[in-house]
Amino acid sequence: MSLPRLPSVYLSEEHEALRKSAASFVDREIRPHADAWEAAGEFSRELYRKAAEAGFLGIRYDERWGGSGLDFLFTCVLCEELVKGDSVGTAVGLLAQSEFALSALADEANDELKQTWLAPAIRGERIGAIGVSEPGAGSDVASITTRATRDGDDYVISGSKTYITNGTRADFITLAVRTGGPGPHGISLVVFPTDTPGFHVGRRLDKLGARASDTGELFFDDCRIPVSNLVGEEGRGMHYILSHFGGERLVIAAFAVGIMERLIELGIDHAHERRAFGSALIGFQTWRHRFAEMATQLEATRALCYQAAHLLSERDPGAEIAVSMAKLHAAAAVQSVAAEVLQLHGGSGQIEESPVPRYYRDVAGFSIGAGTSEIMREIISRQLIREKENR
């Protein structure tokens, strides 16, 4: 069954056209391969090219570089649909490129870097990753230690990164490095080509969920790249990272919306088919009411997402708190819906033949990746306290 959706003032016919095209892409190009890709621990490289042909890798970027020049609401709609292919990892891998790795390049890099890295990535010819987290620095981005030392016209880079999505097969990494002293002002962003001598990929990390996206450890041993690979200005890296976290967090929240929709649909189908004590499960009021609660969680999350997407697109100062609220709420809501639908499936929910247990595992990381729920609460509460102090 297809779940009825509340109308939204934020969506136009163009958004619905993208939804239709993304849904048909998922039916054709993702769901039929989901089991194989989950088992292999990566999806086909060819999918980047196909997603590019469908216009999915450059939604928000300038047409000059092959993008479509659209806003964050289109990104939300795309994410909601891509994640319904029963392979959250595949959607994560695509968006880790199109949103996480490319957004700072699109906004801050010079034309030469855009021509060399952004445009081919939008065409699906190159795979990108974002490299911020390190073994000793995750939430506390300002304490990263991977160092880029200036030597003539080069930076010499040494250090390591971990948990990097697309990391084992990326052609380039939008890399956070320390070019100055300790703290946030000593951080810069560079484009790091992965064929640079001294670079190597460590372990491919075996994850709880999102298994079709590869996640790697990366090592940099005196890697020499030209200073011209600097994104924007030296020492502004932390600012660029923080200002682009909004898009990453919105992507995760929009994934949660799509997953809730898919899970509730699967759940309602199952509740009609499965019988116990002479009745279909849907005949029990407890399940009908739980579906009502799940649908309410879904629509509340969607409303927060669209509002955050609108504010982000408008570059409104309220966007940071709106995105943090959307991601905080989305992670909790999708984890609760996944647990309910798993429970509804009884024993069959424990068996890997259904997508339900996979989604249950996939959403566990939604309160971690792109900023944990504790960090979201920190951002929201800081703003509340600031508001009170200003009164």
Ligand SMILES: Cc1cc2nc3c(=O)[nH]c(=O)nc-3n(C[C@H](O)[C@H](O)[C@H](O)COP(=O)(O)OP(=O)(O)OC[C@H]3O[C@@H](n4cnc5c(N)ncnc54)[C@H](O)[C@@H]3O)c2cc1C
């Ligand atoms: C599947 C996956 C893919 C990822 N992909 C990427 C990627 O592509 N690129 C990249 O750079 N990173 C990536 N990450 C890393 C991710 O961003 C970090 O895991 C996340 O930011 C948390 O950092 P941490 O794991 O070091 O946890 P920590 O920062 O060590 O946190 C541990 C716990 O302490 C809590 N905590 C930390 N600080 C505070 C505080 N001030 N107050 C209260 N509690 C606090 C956290 O909320 C968490 O619960 C990925 C992670 C995963 C799991």
